[in-house]
Amino acid sequence: MEKLVTFKGWLLPLALVFPQIVVSAVFFFYPAGQAIWQSLFIPDPFGLSTKFVGLGNFEFLLTDEFYRASFLTTGVFSLLVTLVSMVPALFLAVMADRLIKGAGVYRTLLIWPYAVAPAIAGVLWLFMFNTRVGVVSWYLGQLGYDWNHVLNETEAMGLVVVASGWGRVSYNFLFFFAALQAVPRSVIEAAAIDGASFWRRFFTIVLPLLSPTTFFLLVVNIVYAFFETFGVIHTITTGGPQQATTILVYKVFADGFVGQDLGSSAAQSVILLLLVGALTVVQFKFVEKRVHY
Amino acid sequence: MGEEKHEPIPGMVEKRGRALWLTHVLMIVGVLIVFFPIWLAFVASTVTQPEIVSPPMPLLPGGHFWENYKKALFSGVNVPVYTMLFNSLVMALGIAIGKIIISLLSAFAIVYFRFPGRIFFFWMIFITLMLPVEVRIVPTYEVIAGFGMLNSYGGLIFPLIASATATFLFRQFFMTIPDELAEAARVDGASPMRFFVDIILPMSRTNIAALFVILFIYGWNQYLWPLLITTDVEMNTIVMGIKQMFPSGDDTADWPVIMATSILAMIPPVIIVISMQKLFIRGLVDSEK
Numbered sequence: 001m002e003k004l005v006t007f008k009g010w011l012l013p014l015a016l017v018f019p020q021i022v023v024s025a026v027f028f029f030y031p032a033g034q035a036i037w038q039s040l041f042i043p044d045p046f047g048l049s050t051k052f053v054g055l056g057n058f059e060f061l062l063t064d065e066f067y068r069a070s071f072l073t074t075g076v077f078s079l080l081v082t083l084v085s086m087v088p089a090l091f092l093a094v095m096a097d098r099l100i101k102g103a104g105v106y107r108t109l110l111i112w113p114y115a116v117a118p119a120i121a122g123v124l125w126l127f128m129f130n131t132r133v134g135v136v137s138w139y140l141g142q143l144g145y146d147w148n149h150v151l152n153e154t155e156a157m158g159l160v161v162v163a164s165g166w167g168r169v170s171y172n173f174l175f176f177f178a179a180l181q182a183v184p185r186s187v188i189e190a191a192a193i194d195g196a197s198f199w200r201r202f203f204t205i206v207l208p209l210l211s212p213t214t215f216f217l218l219v220v221n222i223v224y225a226f227f228e229t230f231g232v233i234h235t236i237t238t239g240g241p242q243q244a245t246t247i248l249v250y251k252v253f254a255d256g257f258v259g260q261d262l263g264s265s266a267a268q269s270v271i272l273l274l275l276v277g278a279l280t281v282v283q284f285k286f287v288e289k290r291v292h293y
Numbered sequence: 294m295g296e297e298k299h300e301p302i303p304g305m306v307e308k309r310g311r312a313l314w315l316t317h318v319l320m321i322v323g324v325l326i327v328f329f330p331i332w333l334a335f336v337a338s339t340v341t342q343p344e345i346v347s348p349p350m351p352l353l354p355g356g357h358f359w360e361n362y363k364k365a366l367f368s369g370v371n372v373p374v375y376t377m378l379f380n381s382l383v384m385a386l387g388i389a390i391g392k393i394i395i396s397l398l399s400a401f402a403i404v405y406f407r408f409p410g411r412i413f414f415f416w417m418i419f420i421t422l423m424l425p426v427e428v429r430i431v432p433t434y435e436v437i438a439g440f441g442m443l444n445s446y447g448g449l450i451f452p453l454i455a456s457a458t459a460t461f462l463f464r465q466f467f468m469t470i471p472d473e474l475a476e477a478a479r480v481d482g483a484s485p486m487r488f489f490v491d492i493i494l495p496m497s498r499t500n501i502a503a504l505f506v507i508l509f510i511y512g513w514n515q516y517l518w519p520l521l522i523t524t525d526v527e528m529n530t531i532v533m534g535i536k537q538m539f540p541s542g543d544d545t546a547d548w549p550v551i552m553a554t555s556i557l558a559m560i561p562p563v564i565i566v567i568s569m570q571k572l573f574i575r576g577l578v579d580s581e582k
Contacts, residue, residue, distance in 0.1 A: 005472040006405055006406055006475075009485070016406075019399070020398070020418060021414060024421050026451075027451055027455040028421045031432035031433040031436055032432070088327075107570075110324060111566055115510060116514075116559045116563075117562075119514075123535055123536070123551070124330040127552065133346055135333060135349055227428070228425070231517070256431040257431070257434075262431060269429055272428045
């Protein structure tokens with residue numbers, strides 16, 4: 001798509017794109033290039049010189065059991081976050097859609113958590129499940145369940161999943177609700193006249209019509225779980241216990257800034273870069289498809 | 294008046310009677326569960342430390358609201374919270390305004406001009422769409438350190454401006470502006486910048502506002518980047534500063550102050566989201582498409 005009517009001149013447009021190009025070049029292309037370059041070297045322990053190792057860093061990573069474990073952790077984590085945030089959101093959206101009055105009020109209340117930063121969400125959930133002062137962990141203790149996410153890997157994972165998924169319930173709710181409102185009433189009413197029950201209508205008509213939204217949210221939530229949940233992990237578990245919640249983005253940080261292993265961290269950045277690229281392509285392919293639905 | 298006779302026929306789709314009540318009850322339960330963490334944080338910010346450290350803490354607000362918030366705002370733990378609030382505000386505004394300005398300009402150039410390198414620049418911007426700052430932290434950190442921009446607002450803002458989402462939204466929007474307007478402007482001898490200021494900007498008002506809401510929240514809620522580059526507590530932003538308020542080691546955290554700070558940290562984005570709900574939802578749906 002191109003404009004037919006344009007203005008003449010080339011100096012002005014160059015000046016207009018200049019700020020964005022400079023910012024992108026300095027803070028995006030140069031660092032990304034650096035990441036690729038650094039991933040080919042290993043610095044010596046004193047940081048005085050570096051040794052070219054080709055794809056050595058990558059080879060090492062792919063055979064490193066910690067890195068593999070982190071891949072698996074990320075997979076489990078992002079699937080669970082997606083599930084935990086989408087299922088309740090869909091349920092709430094379906095309920096809200098059944099209402100003629102009051103849906104707006106519920107929507108206003110449900111939007112709140114979206115505005116809460118992942119790191120703050122982490123602090124709130126940490127507070128509820130804190131092993132010493134947490135309200136929820138205390139009541140669990142009264143029921144005879146000894147909650148300790150500091151030592152128990154499963155509980156740690158469960159806590160970061162719920163804390164990460166919480167704010168996304170709002171986000172997914174908004175999209176599901178908008179999509180439900182767009183489902184033609186006549187179709188639903190026709191099915192109702194034919195005697196289809198609510199659940200029957202939901203599974204045979206509404207859910208298929210929601211599939212573009214569902215798929216879109218699936219991709220977006222996985223991207224979110226991969227890249228935007230650093231704050232949650234860092235505030236609640238700092239990747240522990242025993243790396244049980246060290247997702248890939250956390251590991252880049254832990255190896256690069258805490259462990260000072262720059263070559264490995266850079267190689268991890270490059271792998272993540274490829275992952276984001278792939279996810280973006282999926283997202284775009286899908287957006288194109290969506291038009292034909 | 295015989296009102297009962299005029300009542301609408303019970304719907305088959307929208308619920309009435311018992312089913313309606315059940316729906317409301319389920320909705321309320323859902324909202325309560327979703328809201329509980331925020332409620333608990335608020336309660337904790339209004340009680341005393343001893344009430345919290347001897348569980349279970351109360352579930353209804355106490356009488357120490359002013360005390361805790363005053364302590365948080367003006368003394369804090371490492372640095373007064375008002376300093377962190379100010380830093381967050383500068384960062385969020387800087388990112389939102391900066392991104393909107395450079396995107397408006399570059400989208401205008403790409404849509405309304407034919408110039409050498411146009412396609413190249415277009416793709417260059419397009420590629421930046423893909424890469425969150427989380428992925429390139431180490432080298433970006435080195436760039437900022439090289440410029441001596443650690444612990445500065447510039448260092449907080451610039452790396453997060455380099456993204457193409459806004460440019461693409463504006464490009465899409467400009468494509469829908471009728472050609473006749475540009476034609477008329479040209480015939481009248483208006484310069485491109487005159488056209489931009491008098492026609493394009495006013496027409497983009499809603500888009501700019503919607504984008505502003507999204508970008509402000511994005512900027513306000515940043516965590517990893519401020520964590521890396523603000524080693525000076527005076528430059529901490531509130532979202533990253535909360536974690537720094539937890540003592541290292543075995544000391545007990547000052548929960549009332551920490552929770553008051555958490556509430557303060559969520560107020561600005563929540564106000565923006567609630568008060569600009571329509572714009573926000575529009576911006577959200579647009580920017581994800």
